[in-house]
Amino acid sequence: MFHLFRPLQRLLPATALLGALLLALPHAAQAVRLKEIAAVQGVRNNQLVGYGLVVGLDGTGDQTTQTPFTTQSLNAMLQQMGVTVPPGTNMQLRNVAAVMVTAVLPPFALPGQAIDVNVSSMGNAKSLRGGTLVATPLKGADGQIYALAQGNLVVGGAGASANGSKVQINHLSAGRIPEGATVEREVATPLQQGDALHLGLNAADFDTARQVARSINRAKGEGTAQALDGRVVRVRMPVSPDARVAFLADIENLQVELARPAAKVVLNARTGSVVMNEAVTLGACAVAHGSLSVTINTTPQVSQPNPFGQGQTVVTQKSDISITQQGGALVELPAGARLADVVKALNLLGATPQDLLAILQAMKTAGALNAELEVI
Structure with missing residues (x-):
């Protein structure tokens, strides 16, 4: 039995030395999934914007004497509905507010799908709480209409005022309409175009681009991916659409070793x-x-006149x-x-x-x- 444990005794110092060397080595590189550091170029969100009116406010809308564009917008909307306002009519509307409507059109969104919208006051409305956004077209950067927004606002705040005192919680001049817009037009993506796709890194780094190409080549075969520069990696794709989707699903979950970031x-x-x-x-x-x-x-400092003088009390x-x-x-x-x-x-x-x-x-x-x- 003594001879059986003698090799173990000789092994213990070597193991301790190896452990000390491992502790002296720098920390291993951080490993993350590919989807967290890169995305397919051309497959992205698109910003939409529109101008509209919120109605049904409880006297907290725009003061139309100071925001004439609210009255002009309301007159234009009424004319489209066949209602003509006599010229020179002084409309003092306190239940209407001019707003800017913004939304994000996600990739692969199809007509008929619903997206969330944000509504923000453009004038001097005190609150949009309880208001309803009337039909507002949302346009992209090319001027085309991609969605139509309408619905009741959700405002995450509250406020009250009485006898000169006022209290307010959170922001009342902006709100949100969950699923308040319907997509009317889809945006084409390069997913099914050509024999290759480009992966764009979130941050330009030559070592990261090289590691991304290496990880894809190890999983899908040598020559599948090629780093073009510090931000773009070219990837050869299968021909059929379902094979491309499966291919991207596989490489998105590949582990990529990240180098130490720049200071x-x-x-x-x-x-x-x-x-x-x-x-x-x-x-x-x-x-x-x-x-x-x-x-x-x-x-x-208060300066008061004489008891029988004609002056006035002045505060400086x-x-x-x-x-x-x-x-x-x-x-x-x-x-x-x-x-x-x-x-x-x-x-x-x-x-x-x-x-x-x-x-x-x-x-x-x-x-x-x-x-x-x-x-x-």
């Missing part, structure tokens, strides 16, 4: 949001950043403005090769997200931030 930092100047991916690294640098605050205090505003600038100490940031190190170094500054926008841009200019900056 990028996304800055949102409006909200102060800062987002960075795992490839961002930081070089050693020193940063000093001070904050500037402006304070405005306004005090009302007195404003005091002060500016405070806080000095920032020079902080040394160590080099970081991991995202956790970068986050830890930036937290040492104690800066707000708005301050980080300026700090990261300055670090990029100084060459200490190894990433691409994108401001949205």
Whole structure:
């Protein structure tokens, strides 16, 4: 029995060494399905837009004196129905609102199918709650009518006002009509055209395009797919329509190994949001950043005339403005090769997200931030 366990004893150090080497290796590439990173070119959604009227509002529609296009649209609609409004008639309509109607026409949509529509006020209507959209044609970018919308609005909000007080929850000047439009015209797709299709990657990357072509060739045979550039992969397709559908269903679920993404930092100047991916690294640098605050205090002052004077009481505003600038100490940031190190170094500054926008841009200019900056 002792001799039986002796090979096992010699194997344990080798196994421990192999485990240490595996831990020292970089993380394996991320594997995702092909449908999550690419799509067939030409098979896409199409945006539709239309102009219409919402009727049946409870006095919360447009003030037609300030939105004359609402009255013009109503007159045009009434004329189409055989109703003529006498010239010069001052119509004060509070139950009608001019709206913009938008929808998305999905690929392979056929005439008769229903799609959802969004309705948004164009004038000064207070609320679209309880309104009904009258028949509105929805057009594509080519000016052709692809759908017809009509129905009752669903507004996810509420509001009330009384004696000068007002309360409102969510947004009342926009709503939605589930399945509120009927498709009238279909859009042709290149799915059954030619002997090949092009797969377009969501993000341009040469390595990803190569991996997509390799995955398809392993599953469907060498020469089936060819990467044309960093975004487009050409795929040879079967001849019959049902075989093409089965072919696309198979390759959409193929696993594709993704390489490490390019280092990028996304800055949102409006909200102060800062987002960075795992490839961002930081070089050693020193940063000093001070904050500037402006304070405005306004005090009302009342000036009253003499008891028997003929003057009037006047209220004026007195404003005091002060500016405070806080000095920032020079902080040394160590080099970081991991995202956790970068986050830890930036937290040492104690800066707000708005301050980080300026700090990261300055670090990029100084060459200490190894990433691409994108401001949205």
